[in-house]
Amino acid sequence: MNLAIKDIRFNLARFALTALGIGFLLMGAIGAIGLYRGIVADALLVIDHIGADLWVVQGERVGPFAEGSSISSTMDRRVEGVEGIASVRRFVQFSQQFSFAGKVRRATITGLDYPRDDGAWFELKAGRHLEASHFEAIADDSVGLPLGATIRLAKDDYRIVGLTHGLVDSAGDGLLFVSINDATAIASRRPSEQVLLARETSGNAAPQGDGASPSSVPQDSKIAAVLVGLAPGADVARIKAAILAWGDTNVLSSAEQRDLLLNQRLWRLRLQILAFASVLLLVTAIVISLIIYMLTMEKLHQIALLKLLGARNSAIVAMILQQAGLIGLFGFGLAMLLSHLTFPNFPRRIVMLPQDLGIFFAILCVICLVASWFGIAQALKVRAQEVLS
Amino acid sequence: MTGAPLLSVRNAARHYQSGETVVRALDGASLEAHAGELIGIMGPSGSGKSTLLLICGLLEPPSAGEIYIRDRLVSYPGADLDKLRGFRRDHIGFVFQKANLIPFLTATENVSIALEIADVEARAARGYATQLLGALDLGHRIDNRPSRLSGGEQQRVAVARALANDPPLILADEPTAALDSVRGRQVMELFRRIAVERSACVMVVTHDPRSLDLFDRVIELSDGRILSEPSQPVQAHP
Incomplete structure (x- = not known):
């Protein structure tokens, strides 16, 4: 006769509520770790998928993710001339707010160096990649734009030709891909007043020596970085040295970009989330321990009776362990179920890695064992005659 | 009674220290009990009845003296x-004022648990438990949990549980105290039947003088000492 299961079936509602409570606690801890994993995954999404070996950025800076970077939009031509480089692409990324359907939307505009890069490095959920160098956009579904929608960015209208899923930046804003020329145009949009003031300043300036009519507004558009693809067998150190020798540029590998993003830009956030996850796990451990301990304490009279009837200690220990194990198991199962049902609806990506879940399960087993051990220690101290008390 | 005693209590004492005072709950009690006997243990509150039962049931060791069951020394000071949990399981059945049934088990399970603890196979244990309950007129209650049973029915389930391992010695501590006179009488008659039919020695601590006629003999205790132990049965029983 399995006393643990008999007791659970008798007190099914209490067991279910206990397991549900533990499930919610575990779900919170899994969610905190999942949020941490999600932020890291989101942050590294572009770096890991864009397929660049080197990032050429503004000199004396480590942009574009850890800090700002602004280089000439023609820098790619200079980089392309370095021996050992197979491909170059220009890259720019910035946050933008705009209105659609009467609501303010946020997106991270990411420039694709069309036609060299039409966005084939990311998967589409619907629609197609860029097929024109202007006024087409691919939006992540988190931005909330339907396929075929037209949005106004700066002074131009863009049609959504493709949709992605799960492509966001480290802040969780969905990516909106446009051609790099469109991106720089959107980024360099100036209000009329600024243009007038610039003309005023320009009008007072001395005329240029070559006699050309100067623009009233600076025309040098900027990009954030040039993405470099290396030829097979290329000497990376030599290429980096050659680019650094120009003085106005810095060059970083993808690994360095990852390191900068995770350990410079996001380290406080990561630490904070990990600290919250640790606190949640500690609270979970204490609550589970208390629940199992209290359940055992409630049974001391019955345990005394079992001893009176001659039950071996092993039978009593098995009953306590089985009940703790079942509570833990059902709690974990409910946590998994709740997590899978609710996390996809959260605004940020929650990543549940099998190894994290394995560690959670192992920790839960240890918690149940330790809590049971306290209960068992009390149960074994009970004397049979206490059934009379 | 003739033959070797089933239970032999020799000069048993139980003293407790309470501050500066030594409480003599039992003070040099000796008795012998034989198979087939129904023995009443009576006396005022605090006279040592329950302590005697605890010592006989191997639930407390005596401060002095010895306890023998079937000529085997089983309990002594410091034992x-x-x-002795296994020995107790095979030799002694207990019935208390409260039935002490496990609330999440049915009547059958409350009885069969005693057998399963003794390694009897589950199906056989349930079968025998059902049979025992039937013999105690609880055949219609076998699947009921304690909360669905009356006080008298609960106590009969407790008796069935005490009988499950067929112990030669059954100790009952005021088993009828929580029952009305009719139910109380029924339980006492049940003990009488058990003593006769199973040749078990049943020792019952009771305050209820209405059951005196059922006992083979009555042991009276006062201040931890046995006052009287009639050598002849109170009433002859077949």
């Missing part, structure tokens, strides 16, 4: 009674 490790936890090691």
Whole structure:
């Protein structure tokens, strides 16, 4: 006769509520770790998928993710001339707010160096990649734009030709891909007043020596970085040295970009989330321990009776362990179920890695064992005659 | 009674230290009990009845004296009674004022648990438990949990549980105290039947004088001492 299961079936509602409570606690801890994993995954999404070996950025800076970077939009031509480089692409990324359907939307505009890069490095959920160098956009579904929608960015209208899923930046804003020329145009949009003031300043300036009519507004558009693809067998150190020798540029590998993003830009956030996850796990451990301990304490009279009837200690220990194990198991199962049902609806990506879940399960087993051990220690101290008390 | 005693209590004492005072709960009690006997243990509150039962049931060791069951010395001052759990399971059945049934088990399960603890196979244990309950007129209650049973029915389930391992010695501590006179009488008659039919020795601590006629003999205790133990049965029983 399995006393643990008999007791659970008798007190099914209490067991279910206990397991549900533990499930919610575990779900919170899994969610905190999942949020941490999600932020890291989101942050590294572009770096890991864009397929660049080197990032050429503004000199004396480590942009574009850890800090700002602004280089000439023609820098790619200079980089392309370095021996050992197979491909170059220009890259720019910035946050933008705009209105659609009467609501303010946020997106991270990411420039694709069309036609060299039409966005084939990311998967589409619907629609197609860029097929024109202007006024087409691919939006992540988190931005909330339907396929075929037209949005106004700066002074131009863009049609959504493709949709992605799960492509966001480290802040969780969905990516909106446009051609790099469109991106720089959107980024360099100036209000009329600024243009007038610039003309005023320009009008007072001395005329240029070559006699050309100067623009009233600076025309040098900027990009954030040039993405470099290396030829097979290329000497990376030599290429980096050659680019650094120009003085106005810095060059970083993808690994360095990852390191900068995770350990410079996001380290406080990561630490904070990990600290919250640790606190949640500690609270979970204490609550589970208390629940199992209290359940055992409630049974001391019955345990005394079992001893009176001659039950071996092993039978009593098995009953306590089985009940703790079942509570833990059902709690974990409910946590998994709740997590899978609710996390996809959260605004940020929650990543549940099998190894994290394995560690959670192992920790839960240890918690149940330790809590049971306290209960068992009390149960074994009970004397049979206490059934009379 | 003739033959070797089933239970022999020799000069048993149980003293407790309470501050500066030594409480003599039992003070040099000796008795012998034989198979087939129904023995009443009576006396005022605090006279040592329950202490005697605890010592006979191997639930407390005596401060002095010895306890023999079937000529085997089983308890003495300082004895490790936890090691006698198996012996107790096979030789002694207990019935208390409260039935002490496990609330999440049915009547059958409350009885069969005693057998399963003794390594009887589950199906056989349930079968025998059902049979025992039937013999105690609880055949219609076998699947009921304690909360669905009356006080008298609960006590009969407790008696069935005490009988499950067919112990030669049954100790009952005021088993009828929580029952009305009719139910109380029924339980006492049940003990009488058990003593006769199973040749078990049943010792019952009771305050209820209405059951005196059922006992083979009555042991009276006062201040931890046995006052009287009639050599002849109170009333002859077949």
